[in-house]
Every structure is written in C-alpha cells, then in structure tokens.
Amino acid sequence: MKKVLFLIEISALLMVHYLINDAAALNCGSEPTAKEAKLKNHLLCDYDQDSGPDSLINVTAALIVESFAFNRYDGSLTVSGWLNMSWTDEHLVWEPAEHDGIKSFVESSLSIWQPDISLHNNHITSNINCNPTNCRIKSNGTVICIPSCMFAATCIPDYYRWPFDKQVCHLLLGGYAYYDDVVPFIFTLLKTTIEQNTVYSENMEWKIIENTTISAANSLVFLKLERHAGVYTIYIFIPAFSLMLLNLLSLWVDTENYQRIILLALSVSGHWIYMQHLYSVIPHNGDTVPDLLIYFRDSLLLSLILIVNTIIVHRMTAGSKQTPKLIERITTYMDNNRIGQLFLTQSSEQLYKNEDSKVEPKSARKTFGNIIDRILFVLLSIVYVIMMLDLLLI
Structure with a gap:
C-alpha cells in the first residue's frame, strides 16, 4: 500500500x-x-x-x-x-x-x-x-x-x-x-x-x-x-523424514521397553508442533488445503495407530491365558523357517534367555507380537513412500 x-x-x-x-x-x-x-x-x-x-x-x-x-x-x-x-x-x-x-x-x-x-x-x-x-x-x-x-x-x-x-x-x-x-x-x-x-x-x-x-x-x-522452492526442500523434508524414522524405528523396539513409548510420544509431539508452525507460515486465503498439511496429518494419525498397537500388543504378550492354537502354529512356522527367522531378526529361543543362558519356554505371544510389528513396518514403509512421492511429484 x-x-x-x-x-x-x-x-x-x-x-x-x-x-x-x-x-x-x-x-x-x-x-x-x-x-x-x-x-x-x-x-x-x-x-x-x-x-x-x-x-x-x-x-x-x-x-x-x-x-x-x-x-x-x-x-x-x-x-x-x-x-x-x-x-x-x-x-x-x-x-x-x-x-x-x-x-x-x-x-x-x-x-x-x-x-x-x-x-x-x-x-x-x-x-x-x-x-x-x-x-x-x-x-x-x-x-x-x-x-x-x-x-x-x-x-x-x-x-x-x-x-x-x-x-x-x-x-x-x-x-x-x-x-x-x-x-x-x-x-x-x-x-x-x-x-x-x-x-x-x-x-x-x-x-x-x-x-x-x-x-x-x-x-x-x-x-x-x-x-x-529450493530452500523449502530442506526446510520440509528433514522434519518429515525424521518423524517418519521415529515411527518406523519404534516398531523395532520391544513393546515392554519404555523407550518405544518415548519414541512415539516424541513423534506425536513433533508432528503437532510442526503442523502448528506450518499453519502459521502457509497463507490462509486459498480454497484448498495444502498437501503438506495433509501429509503431516496422516503421519500423525499413523503415530497414534502405533501407540494403540503398542498398548494392544503389550497387553496380549503380558496375558496369562492359554495361547490360541492358530497363533502357536503361526509362530512355530516362523521360528522353524529361515525366512521367518530373518524377518524376526532372531528366533524366539534366542530372544528369551535367562541370566544363566538357559532357554526359557517359547513365548508364542511375544513372537506373534513381533510378527505384527514387522508387518506394520513393511506396510508403513510402503505408505510413507507413497506419501513422499505425492509430495514430490507435481
């Protein structure tokens, strides 16, 4: 003016x-x-x-x-x-x-x-x-x-x-x-x-x-x-990539480990803070919602889903009820299969040893919880790749 x-x-x-x-x-x-x-x-x-x-x-x-x-x-x-x-x-x-x-x-x-x-x-x-x-x-x-x-x-x-x-x-x-x-x-x-x-x-x-x-x-x-938009590339994709890694990394931490909840809590907080920052930077006079805000909204929802998954898997592995036969069959198959052992990183026998290096009884529930985490890791990796490509492809 x-x-x-x-x-x-x-x-x-x-x-x-x-x-x-x-x-x-x-x-x-x-x-x-x-x-x-x-x-x-x-x-x-x-x-x-x-x-x-x-x-x-x-x-x-x-x-x-x-x-x-x-x-x-x-x-x-x-x-x-x-x-x-x-x-x-x-x-x-x-x-x-x-x-x-x-x-x-x-x-x-x-x-x-x-x-x-x-x-x-x-x-x-x-x-x-x-x-x-x-x-x-x-x-x-x-x-x-x-x-x-x-x-x-x-x-x-x-x-x-x-x-x-x-x-x-x-x-x-x-x-x-x-x-x-x-x-x-x-x-x-x-x-x-x-x-x-x-x-x-x-x-x-x-x-x-x-x-x-x-x-x-x-x-x-x-x-x-x-x-x-050259300067915005670093400004946007470093936070987006970092928060994505937090979510994916949490799936490789045992549900009984408090570090998993800390990682997911940091992810949720990071998403929320960065979305508030984007809201203050992006103009509000357009007719459409920026795709970048949609990305961080969806990534925040994935973080919340991982928190819910952590709670469910933790309660399932800590339960004292008898393990269903279907879960036992799945975990036994994965333990005895070389590809399944690679998928789980190591067998359930190696995962659960006491201080005297004696093998404890297999925990079918824990192994099944690990299987769920690995499946979620693969699915979320695919989802994040699609979301990232949607941001980059113009």
Missing part, C-alpha cells in the same frame, strides 16, 4: 510538471516563429482532449513487463511495465507540405485525448495507474504513447502444492462502460513481452514461467508464476 501511495504522489508531481511545460509550449494568443510551434498551435489550440475522436477507433497495444510482485497474504499480483499504445486521432491530421514538411512531433500525453483503459479485476481500483509521458504524433493522425503503468490484479491462489505451487493470475484489460454521448473504442492487446533476464521480482520468491494473451471483447493476459 505504501508503494502504491508513493507512485500516486509521483504521478501527481509529474502531472503538474507536464501541465506547466504545456502551458509554456502552447501560445495560442500569438503567432510563434518556430515551425513546430506553429503546427502545435494549429492542431492543439482548438483541440478538446476530453471529446476525442468522432467515430469508433481501434486502440492496439503491447505490454512489456518490467517487474512484478505476488502478495501471498491477500492474493494480489502487482505488475509494472510499459504499455505501448497506438491509435488514430482524426483531429490530429495535417498535410506535411503545408507545415514545412513536418511529418511528426512529440507532445505530452496530458495535452491530447487518451483511451481510458481499465483493469476490470484490479485489486485496488478500476483505473490503471499510468504516468504521463511524451507521445509521438504523425501527420496521418497516428498517436503512439508508451507510458509506464502499474496493475494490481486480484488472483485466486491455489496452495495445494505449497511450497511447490504454481499460481495462475490474469489481467482483464479493456475500456470503461461508455454512455451514448461518449465515443467508444476497441482495445486490442496484441502481445505481452516478458524478458526473463531483465524482469525483476520484488521478493525474488517467484518467477514468471508462462504468459498468454487473448483478445476478444476485452484483452485477457494470463501469467503463470512458479515459486523458487
């Missing part, structure tokens, strides 16, 4: 400057001696800059983008650049032979009629903030003006892929709604030029990767922005 007010003040000062210069340049009360001054008096002394041409005219233009800034808090895009406009004014036609061979001259844009171009999806006002400039006027009535303008358009941001998001904003340019006593014009924006090597981004966070210009009743400019 401060930048906009500053530009408005500068525009007002420039306007006063041009008005003073124009008053000095035109001397309608006397006959000037300079050839160009005579031509200007002939054309502009009785010229009404508010009335404009008497018939429908075509205004063609080209937009040259010099700088832009995307405001993630209010979803606005501010574009600054040059608007190269050209039209024919029938009141500014002369014969060069009758005016010492002068074929063109330069005059302030404040002294002649200009088309009232507006930005229909402007974030602040429908007027385009363009600075006064000098225009080239040719003998056939062609007027060429290239003012520097600033557009502040309202965008509809989509933060689903934050911080790998791409925003599509558009500038809807056209004329005002004219009444019957005002001469209308047809505005056509031929092209939009963006030089990637020279265009300046105010916060250096975004770059324009694509632009499309469509001209119909109004001219529509689509600008596709892409965020520089």
Whole structure:
C-alpha cells in the first residue's frame, strides 16, 4: 500500500510538471516563429482532449513487463511495465507540405485525448495507474504513447502444492462502460513481452514461467508464476523424514521397553508442533488445503495407530491365558523357517534367555507380537513412500 501511495504522489508531481511545460509550449494568443510551434498551435489550440475522436477507433497495444510482485497474504499480483499504445486521432491530421514538411512531433500525453483503459479485476481500483509521458504524433493522425503503468490484479491462489505451487493470475484489460454521448473504442492487446533476464521480482520468491494473451471483447493476459522452492526442500523434508524414522524405528523396539513409548510420544509431539508452525507460515486465503498439511496429518494419525498397537500388543504378550492354537502354529512356522527367522531378526529361543543362558519356554505371544510389528513396518514403509512421492511429484 505504501508503494502504491508513493507512485500516486509521483504521478501527481509529474502531472503538474507536464501541465506547466504545456502551458509554456502552447501560445495560442500569438503567432510563434518556430515551425513546430506553429503546427502545435494549429492542431492543439482548438483541440478538446476530453471529446476525442468522432467515430469508433481501434486502440492496439503491447505490454512489456518490467517487474512484478505476488502478495501471498491477500492474493494480489502487482505488475509494472510499459504499455505501448497506438491509435488514430482524426483531429490530429495535417498535410506535411503545408507545415514545412513536418511529418511528426512529440507532445505530452496530458495535452491530447487518451483511451481510458481499465483493469476490470484490479485489486485496488478500476483505473490503471499510468504516468504521463511524451507521445509521438504523425501527420496521418497516428498517436503512439508508451507510458509506464502499474496493475494490481486480484488472483485466486491455489496452495495445494505449497511450497511447490504454481499460481495462475490474469489481467482483464479493456475500456470503461461508455454512455451514448461518449465515443467508444476497441482495445486490442496484441502481445505481452516478458524478458526473463531483465524482469525483476520484488521478493525474488517467484518467477514468471508462462504468459498468454487473448483478445476478444476485452484483452485477457494470463501469467503463470512458479515459486523458487529450493530452500523449502530442506526446510520440509528433514522434519518429515525424521518423524517418519521415529515411527518406523519404534516398531523395532520391544513393546515392554519404555523407550518405544518415548519414541512415539516424541513423534506425536513433533508432528503437532510442526503442523502448528506450518499453519502459521502457509497463507490462509486459498480454497484448498495444502498437501503438506495433509501429509503431516496422516503421519500423525499413523503415530497414534502405533501407540494403540503398542498398548494392544503389550497387553496380549503380558496375558496369562492359554495361547490360541492358530497363533502357536503361526509362530512355530516362523521360528522353524529361515525366512521367518530373518524377518524376526532372531528366533524366539534366542530372544528369551535367562541370566544363566538357559532357554526359557517359547513365548508364542511375544513372537506373534513381533510378527505384527514387522508387518506394520513393511506396510508403513510402503505408505510413507507413497506419501513422499505425492509430495514430490507435481
């Protein structure tokens, strides 16, 4: 907002400057001696800059983008650049032979009629903030003006892929709604030029990767922005990877070991704290929930599931009831199978030895609890790989 007010003040000062210069340049009360001054008096002394041409005219233009800034808090895009406009004014036609061979001259844009171009999806006002400039006027009535303008358009941001998001904003340019006593014009924006090597981004966070210009009743400019997400990669994936490891590592700790509960408690706390941090960083003006928040929400739910699994397996292994035959068959098969022993890291006989190195009776319940943990480890590894790929694939 401060930048906009500053530009408005500068525009007002420039306007006063041009008005003073124009008053000095035109001397309608006397006959000037300079050839160009005579031509200007002939054309502009009785010229009404508010009335404009008497018939429908075509205004063609080209937009040259010099700088832009995307405001993630209010979803606005501010574009600054040059608007190269050209039209024919029938009141500014002369014969060069009758005016010492002068074929063109330069005059302030404040002294002649200009088309009232507006930005229909402007974030602040429908007027385009363009600075006064000098225009080239040719003998056939062609007027060429290239003012520097600033557009502040309202965008509809989509933060689903934050911080790998791409925003599509558009500038809807056209004329005002004219009444019957005002001469209308047809505005056509031929092209939009963006030089990637020279265009300046105010916060250096975004770059324009694509632009499309469509001209119909109004001219529509689509600008596709892409965020520089390199710094966010470490910022996001180190916490995500660390919390994933906590969950997977807990499945290799025995349910009777208090360290397992500590690991899962740290995981839940880490998820919650980081989600609160993301909520304070990610803009809230989009229509979609960022995929990153969905990832940490789902990972938090997996942590809670592991806590529930730990409680259930611990109560099952600590029970004194007779072990069901099905569980005994499964654990016996896994103990006597080489692949099953690798899956369980070591057999249940090696797991449960007393201080005298005597083999205790097999604990089918504990072995079955280990089997559940290993199965969950494989399933969660697959789930986390899918979730990570969903974050990376754009």
